Amino acid sequence: MEIRALMNVLTNELPAVKLNPVMQPKILIADDHSMIRKGLKLHVQLTLGFTDIDEVATCNELMKELVKNKYTHLILDIILSDGNTLEVIPNIRRVYPDLNILVFSMQPAEIYGEAVKQYGINYYMSKAVGEEEMIQTLQKFIHNETPHKRTDIHHQDNPFKTLAPRELEILHYVLKGIGTKEISENLNLKMNTVSTIKTRIYEKTNAGNIKELIELATLYNVNY
Amino acid sequence: MEIRALMNVLTNELPAVKLNPVMQPKILIADDHSMIRKGLKLHVQLTLGFTDIDEVATCNELMKELVKNKYTHLILDIILSDGNTLEVIPNIRRVYPDLNILVFSMQPAEIYGEAVKQYGINYYMSKAVGEEEMIQTLQKFIHNETPHKRTDIHHQDNPFKTLAPRELEILHYVLKGIGTKEISENLNLKMNTVSTIKTRIYEKTNAGNIKELIELATLYNVNY
DNA sequence: ATTGTTTGTAGAATTAATTCTACTGTTATA
DNA sequence: TATAACAGTAGAATTAATTCTACAAACAAT
Numbered sequence: 001m002e003i004r005a006l007m008n009v010l011t012n013e014l015p016a017v018k019l020n021p022v023m024q025p026k027i028l029i030a031d032d033h034s035m036i037r038k039g040l041k042l043h044v045q046l047t048l049g050f051t052d053i054d055e056v057a058t059c060n061e062l063m064k065e066l067v068k069n070k071y072t073h074l075i076l077d078i079i080l081s082d083g084n085t086l087e088v089i090p091n092i093r094r095v096y097p098d099l100n101i102l103v104f105s106m107q108p109a110e111i112y113g114e115a116v117k118q119y120g121i122n123y124y125m126s127k128a129v130g131e132e133e134m135i136q137t138l139q140k141f142i143h144n145e146t147p148h149k150r151t152d153i154h155h156q157d158n159p160f161k162t163l164a165p166r167e168l169e170i171l172h173y174v175l176k177g178i179g180t181k182e183i184s185e186n187l188n189l190k191m192n193t194v195s196t197i198k199t200r201i202y203e204k205t206n207a208g209n210i211k212e213l214i215e216l217a218t219l220y221n222v223n224y
Numbered sequence: 225m226e227i228r229a230l231m232n233v234l235t236n237e238l239p240a241v242k243l244n245p246v247m248q249p250k251i252l253i254a255d256d257h258s259m260i261r262k263g264l265k266l267h268v269q270l271t272l273g274f275t276d277i278d279e280v281a282t283c284n285e286l287m288k289e290l291v292k293n294k295y296t297h298l299i300l301d302i303i304l305s306d307g308n309t310l311e312v313i314p315n316i317r318r319v320y321p322d323l324n325i326l327v328f329s330m331q332p333a334e335i336y337g338e339a340v341k342q343y344g345i346n347y348y349m350s351k352a353v354g355e356e357e358m359i360q361t362l363q364k365f366i367h368n369e370t371p372h373k374r375t376d377i378h379h380q381d382n383p384f385k386t387l388a389p390r391e392l393e394i395l396h397y398v399l400k401g402i403g404t405k406e407i408s409e410n411l412n413l414k415m416n417t418v419s420t421i422k423t424r425i426y427e428k429t430n431a432g433n434i435k436e437l438i439e440l441a442t443l444y445n446v447n448y
Numbered sequence: 449a450t451t452g453t454t455t456g457t458a459g460a461a462t463t464a465a466t467t468c469t470a471c472t473g474t475t476a477t478a
Numbered sequence: 479t480a481t482a483a484c485a486g487t488a489g490a491a492t493t494a495a496t497t498c499t500a501c502a503a504a505c506a507a508t
Contacts, residue, residue: 034355039263046266128305131258164485177435180465192488195466200485210434211401388455404495417457419496424455 025142026069029055030062030076030085031104036127040075040104047135050142058082066092071099073142078105078116086219089119102141107215159205160222167204170197174210175217249366250293253279254286254300254309255328260351264299264328271359274366282306290316295323297366302329302336307410308393313343326365332445336392343389352445383429384446391428394421398434399441 027050031037037055045051054069056062059082066074074092076085085103092099102123103116116124125137163171173183180198184191207213216222251274255261261279269275278293280286283304290298298316300309309327316323326347327340337348349361387395397407408418431437440446 033351034353034358035260035263035267035351038267038355039259042266042270043259043262127257127259129258131262134258166486175435177433179433181463189486190488191465192467192490193486195464196487197485199466209401209403211399211438214435214438390456405493413456414458415495416459416497420457421455423496 025050025052025072027053027073027075027142028062028065028069028071029053030057030059030074030080031055032057032077032079032081036077036104043135044138044142048139048142059085059088063088063092066096066099071096073100073102075102075104075141078103078107086116086119089121093120100141100144102137158220159216160220162204163201167197167201170194171201171213171217171222174198174201175214175222177210249274249276249296251277251297251299251366252286252289252293252295253277254281254283254298254304255279256281256301256303256305260301260328267359268362268366272363272366283309283312287312287315290320290323295320297324297326299326299328299365302327302331302340303396308396310340310343310389310393311411313340313345317344324365324368326361382444383440384444386428387425391421391425394418395425395437395441395446398422398425399438399446401434 027044029037029040031040034057037057041053041055044053054065054071056065057080059080062076062080062085065071078085089101092101100123101121102125103121104125104127106127123137123141125134129137160168160171169187170183173186178186180191180194183189184194187194202208202213205213205216207216251268253261253264255264258281261281265277265279268277278289278295280289281304283306286300286304286309289295302309313325316325324347325345326349327336327345328349328351329336330351332352333348333350340348347361347365349358353361384392384395393411394407397410402410404415404418404422407413408415411418426432426437429437429440431440
């Protein structure tokens with residue numbers, strides 16, 4: 001391997017950033033795609049200058065690694081191969097209250113960004129963001145020394161909490177994939193009525209379509 | 225930025241690979257996630273030593289860039305923000321018959337690997353592969369070696385594997401919760417056509433509604 | 449070489465679903 | 479207590495989506 005290629009990478013490709021000699025962040029990346037892990041790691045190393053970065057691919061490894069080493073920052077995807085990290089986040093939060101967590105997910109920030117706040121997570125970054133914003137976010141995240149005092153979990157921001165009884169009733173059928181006509185027959189309502197209520201459900205939850213509604217419901221553990 | 229960090233990256237993290245001084249590959253990466261692009265680029269630069277790499281994020285940019293510069297290798301994801309690259313691949317193949325193409329996708333090889341072969345693409349790499357395999361595949365790709373057959377994957381019962389290219393293309397939109405009308409507009413098809421194809425998708429997968437289809441897709445890791 | 453099957457595409461007819469409007473109770477709230 | 483926001487329900491009009499049929503081209507199997 002040639003140093004020239006390296007310097008090329010360095011000087012031409014990436015903005016130089018001075019490092020802060022005082023801080024010693026220890027970062028753990030949890031993502032099931034090695035390319036994402038690698039890219040993120042190299043990125044943080046080359047652009048932000050922090051080199052103490054480990055990676056894991058599964059929830060299992062994540063928990064083990066957190067026990068083994070004392071990390072200051074955790075960057076993780078929501079979905080790993082062996083499960084949903086949202087399930088383990090409450091535990092992590094309880095055991096490691098000072099750990100800074102950044103969720104780095106495929107999902108758009110508008111929906112999940114707010115949603116994960118319930119779990120006491122203050123940093124959310126979509127994988128779809130551009131490079132500029134990504135670096136900025138990462139920089140803010142890692143340089144932020146003060147552990148985030150999270151305004152205690154409002155269950156008020158659960159969008160499903162605001163649904164009226166009839167709306168929840170119809171939500172139940174909608175989440176099962178049942179169509180407007182069948183729902184109206186089941187509940188002895190006109191299709192118009194069901195449609196109206198569905199519209200209100202979508203308004204209140206800010207879901208754009210069934211797929212998003214199902215995802216949101218999963219996120220908030222709505223089983224109805 | 226310190227050279228020590230770089231060397232650390234080099235010597236500790238990545239296997240050294242000798243480069244071939246004769247070849248001068250010019251590589252274009254098309255992916256809508258800047259992290260993937262960056263990671264891939266750095267990876268190829270640092271581990272394989274090829275530094276002539278450009279990146280684009282959309283189908284549009286891709287086509288423009290191919291006109292502007294003469295590339296030898298193209299690495300691309302199937303889904304970009306402004307469309308499905310399966311739509312443009314036939315055109316690319318026709319205009320640039322000598323261009324080596326590697327599809328680098330989230331989808332498991334069993335499903336899209338076959339579909340993509342119909343377009344004369346022999347290199348397919350899932351983003352879920354481990355680092356070793358990724359580097360090996362990239363190396364073979366860039367060095368123009370014949371790709372190895374991966375017959376190790378069985379999954380005979382995967383219902384998505386029987387979907388035709390157009391069906392997979394429409395499946396992509398359906399799984400995102402996009403409606404028939406919008407799909408038809410995106411792909412310049414009549415709504416009837418989209419409906420017909422959706423019907424065939426539901427028949428082949430035995431899904432009864434979108435919810436079931438999404439569940440099935442999740443089960444078989446056909447997310448995008 | 450022939451025949452059956454899959455794929456990609458729609459037109460016509462029909463059905464499903466939504467939107468816009470509106471009315472009546474009910475429940476907070478100023 | 480007056481008043482505004484919300485909840486539950488539809489009619490009329492409109493739009494979205496499906497079904498049924500069909501046909502040509504590509505492909506597979508005999």
